[in-house]
Amino acid sequence: xxxxxxxxxxxxxxxxxxxxxxxxxxxxxxxxxxxxxxxxxxxxxxxxxxxxxxxxxxxxxxxxxxxxxxxxxxxxxxxxxxxxxxxxxxxxxxxxxxxxxxxxxxxxxxxxxxxxxxxxxxxxxxxxxxxxxxxxxxxxxxxxxxxxxxxxxxxxxxxxxxxxxxxxxxxxxxxxxxxxxxxxxxxxxxxxxxxxxxxxxxxxxxxx
Ligand SMILES: [Fe+2]
Ligand SMILES: [Fe+2]
Numbered sequence: 001x002x003x004x005x006x007x008x009x010x011x012x013x014x015x016x017x018x019x020x021x022x023x024x025x026x027x028x029x030x031x032x033x034x035x036x037x038x039x040x041x042x043x044x045x046x047x048x049x050x051x052x053x054x055x056x057x058x059x060x061x062x063x064x065x066x067x068x069x070x071x072x073x074x075x076x077x078x079x080x081x082x083x084x085x086x087x088x089x090x091x092x093x094x095x096x097x098x099x100x101x102x103x104x105x106x107x108x109x110x111x112x113x114x115x116x117x118x119x120x121x122x123x124x125x126x127x128x129x130x131x132x133x134x135x136x137x138x139x140x141x142x143x144x145x146x147x148x149x150x151x152x153x154x155x156x157x158x159x160x161x162x163x164x165x166x167x168x169x170x171x172x173x174x175x176x177x178x179x180x181x182x183x184x185x186x187x188x189x190x191x192x193x194x195x196x197x198x199x200x201x202x203x204x205x206x207x208x
Contacts (some may be wrong), residue, residue, distance in 0.1 A: 039158035040093075042144050044101035045205035046162070047089035049137065052107030052201065053082040056133075059115025060126050068123040074175060075126070081168040092161045102208040107201060114197070118190065127179035128186040132194035134173035140202055141166055 057079035064072050093100070101107075118129040141162050148155045148162075180187055 039148060039155035040096055040098050041206060042148065043089050043092045043096065043158055043161065044098060045202060047086060047093055048101040048104040048107040048205055049202065050082050050086035050089060051104055052111035054079055054086060055108045055111030056115035057082060059112045060119040063116060063119035064126060067119055067121070068126055071123050071126060071179065078172050085165045088161050088164055092157060101205050103201065103205040110201065121186065124180040124184055125186040125190060127176040128184070128190045129194050130172055130176035131180065131187065132191045133198050134169055136195050136198040138166070138169055138173065141169065
């Protein structure tokens with residue numbers, strides 16, 4: 001199990017980024033400003049989302065000790081990844097001179113509430129929640145990369161920050177999918193609700 005700290009990959013990324021003075025944007029000033037704004041906004045949303053994920057796992061770890069003890073070790077490991085992801089986006093926001101997203105604390109409170117509710121019902125409910133969230137998150141991460149790479153404007157530092165977390169988000173999805181059936185009760189009940197909630201949070205975050 002990983003210790004709850006930055007992975008070497010994330011540490012190297014943050015160290016590298018801290019030495020840079022400005023986002024690596026390639027284009028004329030007008031387009032660069034637009035693309036920088038998109039990159040800034042995406043970094044804020046992702047930073048808030050990682051905070052929400054940490055709160056979900058924190059709540060689930062708290063109750064899973066009673067309702068799903070076999071899952072606790074894995075949840076602690078997942079939370080350590082999410083802490084590293086948040087640190088990646090935090091470093092990127094600081095380097096860009098950007099504040100947290102206004103949705104940051106809403107994500108935290110919502111995440112903690114979702115984590116508590118779902119962990120009442122044990123392993124399948126907890127895992128179905130993770131699968132639903134990560135399915136939405138992974139799709140959005142790919143869309144973000146496409147948006148930031150489109151045309152002749154490339155926000156390289158934002159793209160790199162996203163790419164660095166995808167493998168672990170996929171791991172969270174795949175490992176959780178082993179603990180719940182796609183057509184099981186909790187997946188069918190929680191899947192659409194959690195997916196819609198995640199979509200809504202991302203949608204709001206992009207507009208706040
Ligand atoms: Fe994450
Ligand atoms: Fe995750």
